[in-house]
Amino acid sequence: FRERKLIVHIIPFENRRQILVTHDVTESERIDMMRRDFIANASHELRTPLTVINGFLEIASMQPDMEVSIRSSHLKLMSEQGERMQRLVEDMLTLSRLESMEYSVHHEAIDMHGMLVQILQEGEALSAGRHQLSLQYDGPDILGSADEIRSAFLNLLTNAIRYTPEKGKITLIWENCPLGPKFIVQDDGIGISAEHISRLTERFYRVDKSRSRETQGTGLGLAIVKHVLLRHKAHLLIESTPNVGSKFCVQFPANVILLN
Ligand code: ADP
Secondary structure, eight states: OOOOOEEEEEEEOSTTOEEEEEEEOHHHHHHHHHHHHHHHHHHHHHHHHHHHHHHHHHHHHHOTTOOHHHHHHHHHHHHHHHHHHHHHHHHHHHHHHHHHTTTOOOOEEEOHHHHHHHHHHHHHHHHTTSSEEEEEEEOOOEEEOHHHHHHHHHHHHHHHHHTSOTTOEEEEEEEEETTEEEEEEEEOSSOOOHHHHTTTTSTTOOSSHHHHHHTTOOSOHHHHHHHHHHHTTOEEEEEEETTTEEEEEEEOOGGGBOOO
C-alpha cells in the first residue's frame, strides 16, 4: 500500500448542495520531485567542469608570463573539461528528445548484421587494442529506429569497455529466442554488486562516481538505453557479479522481426 495524496475542492452547487472534486496528486508530485532532482544533479555535474575552467582562466590572467609547458598543460585540462560539458549537454538533449517523443517510434527495416559490425568497429576504436572484442551473430533483421537502437547498443558496449580492465573479453551476441530477438553484451570486467543493479538506469546514478568520470561517463548512458528500449517495447535484464563480470541483455518482442 502506497500513501496517496489527494487534493479536495469543495465547489458550491445549487440548493445549498456542494460538489466535492478530488485530484490525486501523488504522481504529479513524484514527477515534480524527479524533475527537481534532475535539475539539481545536472547543475552540479556542469558546475564541476566550469569551476575547473574558470580556475585555470584566473591563474592565466594573474600569471601572463607563465611557462609555456605549464600553460599548455592547463589548456589541455580545460579542453578536457569543455569536452566533458559537451558530452553532458548532448546526453541531456538526447534524453529530453526521447522523452518528448513519447512512444511514436519511426519504424524502419534494420540490417542488423551491418549495424552490429559497425558497432563492433566503433568499440574496437574506443578500446584501442586493450580488450578482446567479438561478435556472435545469429539473429534476424528487425523493425525499429536504427539511430536509437544503434545508440543504445553502443552505450552498452561503451560501458563494457569502460568497466573492463585491460585484456578483458567482451562479447556481443545477437540471437533469436522464443520470446524474440535478443542482444547481449557480456564482459569479464569489474562487475556490479546486487544492491546497485535496480538503480543503474536512474539518471546520474553511478556505482563509483570517480571511476565513471575518469572513463568519461556522464551517468546518463543507461537512462538513455532505458528510454530507447521502452519505446521499442524491449526489456533490459542485468546480471552481474563483482570482480567476475556483467551481462546486459536486451530482449525485444517477437513482433519486431522483419519477415522477408
Ligand atoms: P556512466 O556514464 O557513468 O557509465 P551509465 O548510465 O552508462 O553511466 O551507467 C551507470 C553506472 O552503471 C556506471 O557508472 C557504472 O557504475 C555501472 N555500469 C554500467 N555498465 C557497467 C558494466 N558493464 N560493468 C560494470 N559497471 C557498469
